[in-house]
Amino acid sequence: MFVPLAQSLVFGLLVGALYGLAAVGLSLVFGVTKFLNVAHGELLMLGGYASFWAFTLRGVDPFLTLPLTMVFLLVIGVVLYKLLFAHMVKLTEEAKIQNTLLVGFGLSLILQNVALRLWTADTRGITTSYSRMAFTFLGVRFPIVRVASLGIALIALFALDLFLRRTYTGKALRATVENWEAATLMGIDIQRVYLLSFVMGAALAGAAGCLVSVGYSIDPGMGMSWTLKGLIVMVLGGLGSFMGTFVGGIVLGVTESATGYFLTLTYREVVGLVLFILVLVFRPQGLFGTKER
Amino acid sequence: MGRKQVIFIALLIAILVLLPVVVKKDNIINLALLVLLYICLASSWNILGGYTGQTNLGHAAFFGLGALSTRFLWMSGWSLLPSVLAGGLLAVAFALLIGIPAFRLRGVYFAIGTLALAQILYITVGNVFSDISSLRPQDLATYQLVPRYYFFLVLALLITGTTYLLVNSKLGLGMMAVREEEEAAESLGVSALKHKLLALSISAFFAGLSGGAFAYYHVGYYPRFPFSPEWTFDSMMMVYIGGAGTIIGPIIGALFFVVVRELLALKLVELHLIVFGILFILVVLFLPGGFVEAWKKMQAAFARRSKERGVKVSFQTTDD
Amino acid sequence: MLKLSGINAAYKDLQVLWDVSIQVDEGELVALVGSNGAGKTTTLRVISGLLKPASGSISFQDHSLGKESAHRIVELGISQVPEGGKIFTGMSVLENLELGAFVARARKDKDQTLKWVYEIFPRLEERKNQRAGTLSGGERQMLAIGRALMSKPKLLLLDEPSFGLAPILVEQIFEMITEINRQGVTVLLVEQNVRAALELAHRAYVIENGRIVGQGTGEDLLSFESVRRAYLG
Numbered sequence: 001m002f003v004p005l006a007q008s009l010v011f012g013l014l015v016g017a018l019y020g021l022a023a024v025g026l027s028l029v030f031g032v033t034k035f036l037n038v039a040h041g042e043l044l045m046l047g048g049y050a051s052f053w054a055f056t057l058r059g060v061d062p063f064l065t066l067p068l069t070m071v072f073l074l075v076i077g078v079v080l081y082k083l084l085f086a087h088m089v090k091l092t093e094e095a096k097i098q099n100t101l102l103v104g105f106g107l108s109l110i111l112q113n114v115a116l117r118l119w120t121a122d123t124r125g126i127t128t129s130y131s132r133m134a135f136t137f138l139g140v141r142f143p144i145v146r147v148a149s150l151g152i153a154l155i156a157l158f159a160l161d162l163f164l165r166r167t168y169t170g171k172a173l174r175a176t177v178e179n180w181e182a183a184t185l186m187g188i189d190i191q192r193v194y195l196l197s198f199v200m201g202a203a204l205a206g207a208a209g210c211l212v213s214v215g216y217s218i219d220p221g222m223g224m225s226w227t228l229k230g231l232i233v234m235v236l237g238g239l240g241s242f243m244g245t246f247v248g249g250i251v252l253g254v255t256e257s258a259t260g261y262f263l264t265l266t267y268r269e270v271v272g273l274v275l276f277i278l279v280l281v282f283r284p285q286g287l288f289g290t291k292e293r
Numbered sequence: 294m295g296r297k298q299v300i301f302i303a304l305l306i307a308i309l310v311l312l313p314v315v316v317k318k319d320n321i322i323n324l325a326l327l328v329l330l331y332i333c334l335a336s337s338w339n340i341l342g343g344y345t346g347q348t349n350l351g352h353a354a355f356f357g358l359g360a361l362s363t364r365f366l367w368m369s370g371w372s373l374l375p376s377v378l379a380g381g382l383l384a385v386a387f388a389l390l391i392g393i394p395a396f397r398l399r400g401v402y403f404a405i406g407t408l409a410l411a412q413i414l415y416i417t418v419g420n421v422f423s424d425i426s427s428l429r430p431q432d433l434a435t436y437q438l439v440p441r442y443y444f445f446l447v448l449a450l451l452i453t454g455t456t457y458l459l460v461n462s463k464l465g466l467g468m469m470a471v472r473e474e475e476e477a478a479e480s481l482g483v484s485a486l487k488h489k490l491l492a493l494s495i496s497a498f499f500a501g502l503s504g505g506a507f508a509y510y511h512v513g514y515y516p517r518f519p520f521s522p523e524w525t526f527d528s529m530m531m532v533y534i535g536g537a538g539t540i541i542g543p544i545i546g547a548l549f550f551v552v553v554r555e556l557l558a559l560k561l562v563e564l565h566l567i568v569f570g571i572l573f574i575l576v577v578l579f580l581p582g583g584f585v586e587a588w589k590k591m592q593a594a595f596a597r598r599s600k601e602r603g604v605k606v607s608f609q610t611t612d613d
Numbered sequence: 614m615l616k617l618s619g620i621n622a623a624y625k626d627l628q629v630l631w632d633v634s635i636q637v638d639e640g641e642l643v644a645l646v647g648s649n650g651a652g653k654t655t656t657l658r659v660i661s662g663l664l665k666p667a668s669g670s671i672s673f674q675d676h677s678l679g680k681e682s683a684h685r686i687v688e689l690g691i692s693q694v695p696e697g698g699k700i701f702t703g704m705s706v707l708e709n710l711e712l713g714a715f716v717a718r719a720r721k722d723k724d725q726t727l728k729w730v731y732e733i734f735p736r737l738e739e740r741k742n743q744r745a746g747t748l749s750g751g752e753r754q755m756l757a758i759g760r761a762l763m764s765k766p767k768l769l770l771l772d773e774p775s776f777g778l779a780p781i782l783v784e785q786i787f788e789m790i791t792e793i794n795r796q797g798v799t800v801l802l803v804e805q806n807v808r809a810a811l812e813l814a815h816r817a818y819v820i821e822n823g824r825i826v827g828q829g830t831g832e833d834l835l836s837f838e839s840v841r842r843a844y845l846g
């Protein structure tokens with residue numbers, strides 16, 4: 001009884017770290033720009049394929065390609081921002097959320113089908129020489145790839161936190177989250193802050209995608225489910241604290257695996273959505289955090 | 294409506310009615326039927342999404358519920374029409390159930406909330422009804438496409454006609470006021486919640502009926518198939534590309550969608566979705582009125598040009 | 614130093630400013646007074662580039678501001694204390710002040726400016742590590758002004774710094790503003806507290822329904838019958 005349950009919770013925790021990482025990117029972008037980029041999951045998918053092909057064609061270790069994948073997604077982020085999202089900067093907040101949702105939706109459709117064309121619908125994953133290795137503690141298996149992913153997610157999170165707390169640019173970003181107009185009055189170039197946070201979000205998606213492709217599997221259609229996970233976690237964790245968001249990811253992961261354990265595996269996906277709707281309906285103001293005035 | 298328009302519409306309906314009589318090819322009729330199906334879906338989405346301004350990303354849930362219950366009732370011996378009607382009503386019941394909490398959510402929260410709800414149904418239905426749903430042998434033996442085609446035709450006319458009456462009524466004006474500015478509408482005594490719920494119910498009812506028609510039409514499918522989010526996304530794109538908040542928009546959008554899909558499907562399977570994705574983004578960014586607006590703009594530009602030319606001509610005559 | 618001429622400005626279709634012309638010379642303390650909704654805040658928004666005027670021109674020290682973006686205008690030396698302060702409540706007092714010195718021109722002298730601001734508002738130094746959201750109303754206003762000073766402005770725009778403060782605090786804030794002006798910062802002060810503002814200012818403009826309806830020295834305006842009746846009761 002203990003071991004299977006603990007095992008399932010550990011797996012939940014490990015996958016939850018990736019949910020958290022995906023959500024942190026989404027919520028960083030949303031917090032600063034009020035862009036609801038529902039193509040975030042597709043960016044993650046692109047990151048996954050970048051690592052997959054680097055490994056398959058060139059034999060590069062996925063943990064080595066991680067920074068490259070992030071840079072790759074950063075570039076894609078710049079292109080997408082300039083091409084699409086920059087047009088929506090000046091809209092009112094509500095219109096901005098609405099239109100970015102629609103544009104992001106169109107974008108996800110495009111990326112998903114381009115991926116399908118290029119790489120077929122096959123499910124893929126990276127299998128390295130150490131993929132099957134694991135250490136066991138009290139009978140519970142800890143696959144090292146997934147544990148390493150948790151470590152990397154934590155490092156990325158701390159780096160982000162440090163950046164936001166310690167650097168001038170990071171503070172400018174936080175100021176923009178609180179009140180973009182007041183931030184402008186500080187001489188902060190909002191357009192640049194928006195671009196920066198957008199591409200950082202994309203890079204984080206790339207990192208998450210890379211880790212998903214090593215520890216789990218990727219396919220062209222994975223985007224929507226990851227975007228939904230990101231949204232769920234964002235709502236659970238609230239905006240403002242990325243640590244909170246990350247913890248929200250772990251909560252979702254563990255809840256899913258507990259559901260899988262106690263009910264059936266087929267309802268894992270549903271539980272997060274139900275949670276999401278409950279929070280949406282009963283704490284709408286707590287969503288995505290409200291600012292204190 | 295002007296006289297020209299009335300004649301045009303009458304002509305169009307006549308063509309649609311006569312189509313199966315003239316064209317005997319099943320694949321053409323089937324294509325026309327698909328256009329009608331998408332007109333139904335898109336037009337019903339348009340009532341809430343286009344006219345009332347509430348982006349519903351869970352439309353497939355209504356379509357799916359209609360299909361699910363119709364199929365169940367019809368196969369268990371009910372006759373067709375009551376089954377389909379029950380499907381529509383079930384969709385309304387569900388819509389009302391979720392509508393009140395969902396409309397506490399403004400703007401985008403409504404959109405993602407409805408998406409989540411539809412996903413819950415999609416997955417759950419897939420889990421509960423995992424076997425393919427096929428028509429009974431006796432239905433299969435007598436299966437005919439033409440009655441299905443007429444069923445969809447009637448439904449499409451019903452939805453379009455209702456939309457027309459609706460938007461020219463006080464209710465419709467209220468819905469559009471809510472879309473334009475909710476606070477302002479409320480301050481004029483228009484209850485936003487009431488209008489949204491009404492629009493949602495009508496929209497859901499028609500989507501449910503369309504689902505029922507789908508259950509009548511489709512030979513064999515997995516019960517979760519009509520719940521798939523693609524139905525929602527496709528409808529939404531058709532509405533936007535054609536022209537949201539117009540009657541003709543979803544019709545043009547649906548026709549365009551099916552035709553382009555057929556043309557491109559010959560070469561590459563998914564290409565049409567890429568094309569639609571791009572078009573959709575362009576419309577959202579640069580042409581919020583879709584094709585309808587583009588057409589109006591072109592007409593206006595044309596009228597201006599010919600006017601200018603007219604001025605020139607008159608100068609020439611005075612010169613002479 | 615600052616010159617607005619013939620400014621018309623609108624929010625969407627609603628025109629709010631009509632042919633507004635204002636001039637502020639170097640070293641002056643000029644007040645802009647008027648009742649609620651007269652267009653005072655809008656005037657400041659136009660100056661700091663948050664709202665682009667429909668017509669008219671704005672110049673600041675030979676620069677035309679008409680096309681400059683808001684963040685560039687800060688760089689040029691205009692800093693605004695917005696209505697209500699709009700401090701960053703989730704960040705510490707010190708972080709707020711640091712953000713004030715965001716522009717390159719100010720950032721290099723940040724530590725020195727910080728000392729200066731702490732001299733004017735010693736209270737801020739005592740509270741520097743506190744979250745700005747926990748400050749009292751008066752302290753918030755001080756922080757907002759201090760934050761604006763961190764950009765080493767040549768021209769300081771103040772939007773109702775006395776709003777919502779107890780009379781004794783109002784007096785203190787006004788004293789500090791006079792002090793800041795004496796130290797060489799030109800000030801354009803928007804106030805509803807008309808008497809205090811007019812006593813403080815070298816010159817003043819009166820705005821009503823989006824139009825400048827009077828100007829003169831503070832004393833002149835104080836003695837104007839119409840101003841007395843309208844604002845001083």
Ligand SMILES: Nc1ncnc2c1ncn2[C@@H]1O[C@H](COP(=O)(O)OP(=O)(O)OP(=O)(O)O)[C@@H](O)[C@H]1O
Nearest residue numbers: 624627629647648649650651652653654655656805
């Ligand atoms: N964002 C906005 N959108 C539309 N109208 C606005 C906006 N901001 C201000 N207004 C309108 O412009 C007019 C002038 O407003 P403004 O804020 O400049 O007045 P004010 O003189 O600062 O008033 P107060 O003393 O109350 O702060 C008012 O009628 C106001 O309703």
Ligand SMILES: [Mg+2]
Nearest residue numbers: 653654655696
């Ligand atoms: Mg004001």
